[in-house]
Amino acid sequence: MTKKQSPIIPVVALLIAQLCVGILYVWSVLKPAAMSFYGWEDGAVNLVASFMLFAFCVGNLFGGALNDKIGPKKVCMLGMILFGGGILASSFIPQNAGIIGFYICYCIIAGIGCGFTYGAVISGIQKWFPHRRGFASGLGTSTFGLATVVFSPIIGRMLGAMTINTTLRILSIVFLVVGLIASLFVKLPSQEYLATLPIPAPKKTSIATKDMALGQAIKTLPFWCLFLGIFFYNGTWNLVTPLIKGLGVSRGLGEALAITCVSLTGLFNAAGRLIMASLSDKLGRINTMHILSVLTAICALLLIFVGGYAYFAVILITAFAYGGPAAVNPATSTDFFGPKNSGANYGVIMLALGLSSIFFNAISNAMYAATGAYTLTFIMAALSAVVTIVIFIIINGCIKKQKAAQ
Numbered sequence: 001m002t003k004k005q006s007p008i009i010p011v012v013a014l015l016i017a018q019l020c021v022g023i024l025y026v027w028s029v030l031k032p033a034a035m036s037f038y039g040w041e042d043g044a045v046n047l048v049a050s051f052m053l054f055a056f057c058v059g060n061l062f063g064g065a066l067n068d069k070i071g072p073k074k075v076c077m078l079g080m081i082l083f084g085g086g087i088l089a090s091s092f093i094p095q096n097a098g099i100i101g102f103y104i105c106y107c108i109i110a111g112i113g114c115g116f117t118y119g120a121v122i123s124g125i126q127k128w129f130p131h132r133r134g135f136a137s138g139l140g141t142s143t144f145g146l147a148t149v150v151f152s153p154i155i156g157r158m159l160g161a162m163t164i165n166t167t168l169r170i171l172s173i174v175f176l177v178v179g180l181i182a183s184l185f186v187k188l189p190s191q192e193y194l195a196t197l198p199i200p201a202p203k204k205t206s207i208a209t210k211d212m213a214l215g216q217a218i219k220t221l222p223f224w225c226l227f228l229g230i231f232f233y234n235g236t237w238n239l240v241t242p243l244i245k246g247l248g249v250s251r252g253l254g255e256a257l258a259i260t261c262v263s264l265t266g267l268f269n270a271a272g273r274l275i276m277a278s279l280s281d282k283l284g285r286i287n288t289m290h291i292l293s294v295l296t297a298i299c300a301l302l303l304i305f306v307g308g309y310a311y312f313a314v315i316l317i318t319a320f321a322y323g324g325p326a327a328v329n330p331a332t333s334t335d336f337f338g339p340k341n342s343g344a345n346y347g348v349i350m351l352a353l354g355l356s357s358i359f360f361n362a363i364s365n366a367m368y369a370a371t372g373a374y375t376l377t378f379i380m381a382a383l384s385a386v387v388t389i390v391i392f393i394i395i396n397g398c399i400k401k402q403k404a405a406q
Helices: 008-038 042-070 072-090 100-128 133-161 164-183 191-195 221-250 255-283 285-302 308-337 342-349 351-371 375-405
Strands: none
Touching: 008 042, 008 072, 008 100, 008 133, 008 164, 042 072, 042 100, 042 342, 042 351, 072 100, 072 164, 100 133, 100 308, 100 342, 133 164, 133 255, 133 308, 221 255, 221 285, 221 308, 221 342, 221 351, 221 375, 255 285, 255 308, 285 308, 285 375, 308 342, 342 351, 351 375
16 A cells, blocks of 8 residues: 655755745845945945845746756755855855955855745645645745744844854854755655545636646746736835835834834735735635735835834835735746746746846935935835736736636
8 A cells, every 4th residue: 555645744844945045035134244344335235135136036947947857856955055055155255355256155156046945945835735826835935934033033143142254154054954954855746645635626726728838838928917017016025125124213113123123024024925825725816916916005105104103014014915926926827837837937937026126226226316215216116016906907817818718
C-alpha cells in the first residue's frame, strides 16, 4: 500500500525558507548603521532597497522558469545559496570602500537569490493546494511579510551590540544553514495525493482550459492587464513606504510611536496577504481586487491631511490593502494560465513591481523638489489605485469571455 502523502512537512519547509529571505524588507533597520559604519551618503544608501527589489523581480523571472523545469527543491536551494552567499560577501566589504561592491553583493546577488526562493515557495505551495490557490498564495506571501515583524527587533538588538558587517555575517550564515536544511524537505505532491482533493473546488476560480507556456501567455490581454495592474497598484505603497516614519513625526506622532508604526506595517501587510487571498477563493479575485483598490485610493487621499493616531491607523490600513494583491495576483495568474508554468508566467508579471518602485519614486522625488510637499505624491497614489480598478474591470471582461467560450 502506498504511504499517504501529507503537505505539512514540505509546506512548512517552504515557509521556513520564505521567512529567511523575507529580510528583503528590513533594509530601513540596517540603513542607519550602514551610513554610520561605511560613511556612505543618504542618496546612495536609499538606492539599496530599490536595486534589491528590482533584482528580486529578476530572480522571480529566471527562478520561475527554472522552477517549472527542475522543481522547487533545487530552485529553493540555489536561491538560498545566492541569498546567503550574497549577504555574506557584502559583510566582507572594507569599511572605507565605496558602495558599488555592496550593490553587487547585497542588492543584486542576494536579491536574485531572494526572488528564486520566493517564486519556488509560491509555486510549490500552490501545487499542494490547487483547490485553494488564494489560501496557498496568501500563506506564502504572508510569511514573507512577517519576516519584517520577526527580524526587525532582532536585527536592531544585534546592531546595538556589534557592527553592521558582523551582524550581516551572522545573519547570512544562519539563513544559509537554516534555508538549505529546509530545502531538503521540499517536494511536490504525487498524482495519487492530488486525486484525493475535492475536484469541484478549482472550478470556482480557475478559468484556464490548458496550461500556457510563457510564449503563449504573453500574447494574451489578461497577461498584460495583470502586469499593468501590479505596476499601478504597487505605486501607492512604493510612494508611501519611504515617508512613514518621517511624515509620522511631522504629523504629531512621537519618534517611538512612528517607529512602532513602521514595525506594525509588516504585520498588517502579512495579514492582508493571508486574509484577502483566502477571501478571494470565495468572493472571486476581481471582486477582492476592487475592494482593495478602493480602500487604497481612499487611504492615499486621507494621507494628504490626517495626523496623529488617524495617520497611524491609515498607514496600517494601507499596508493591509497592499498585502492583499501580493497574494491574490499569483492566484489570478494561475487561474488564467494554469499551474504548470506558473513560475515563469508570474515571474515576468512580477517585473512590474520593480519597475513600479523606480518609476513612482522618481516622480515623487521630482514633485517634492518642485513643491516642497507630498500632496501631489498622495494624489498620484490615489490615481494609480483608480487606474488599477479600470484594469481589473478589463480583466473581468476577459474572464467572462473565456468562460463563455468554455
